[in-house]
Amino acid sequence: MAERLAILVWAADPAAPHLCATPFYFAAAAAAMDVEVEMYFTARSVELLVDGVAETLYADGGGVAETERRTVAGFLREAHRFGVRMYACPAALQAHGVNAATLRTEVSGQAGAAAFIGRTLDAGWRTLSF
Template sequence: MADRLAILVWAADPAVPELCATPFYFAAAAAAMDAEVEMYFTARSVRLLARGVAETLYADGTRDEVAPGGRRAVADFLQEAHRYGVRFYACPSAMQAHGVAADALRAEVAGQAGAAAFLGRALDDGWRTLTF
């Protein structure tokens, strides 16, 4: 049984905040089950890895600066996944296309990796994949 999971995140667009927490939630859950987890961010989803973006998005689909009681920012889900050991990778092509500079990436980001890196995981029998 594979105990490694690679997650491709491409449709979790910050313009649609209600789609952004779920990939982190699944990543954290898999890591809590002792799976090795990597998340690959491409397309508009790469903007979630820019400092300050995830803090303004909420899992209930709203966007604002202050979260009234009970709501969780997408950044909370991201940080929880990171605490469980999930590694985040930003696609360099998506970064360029969406104006995300390398020095704007969050500290939790392990590095840059694109399609070839994710496909390497997808083609490896020791890895399972999910796509969001």
């Protein structure tokens, strides 16, 4: 059984916050099971990694009492606490005008399509896509 998981995050668009927490939730769950987890952010999903953006997004869509609402940043920090490594695609950063200097401290670095494809071709890794 593979104990390594690479997650491609491309459809978690900040304009649709109800879609943004799930990749972090699955990453944290896998890491809690002692799985090595890497997340690769591309397309508009790289904007979730900009310092301050995830704090403005609520995962629940607003149907929950204010005191029980969780921001996407809370899910992101939880995944990071479990050891999940997060990578921003350099091409996506450029395409969306994101300066790498504005990325959150939880971001491990930059890695793009070749890095993720390398994981998909390695029999020791499983993949998910959000």
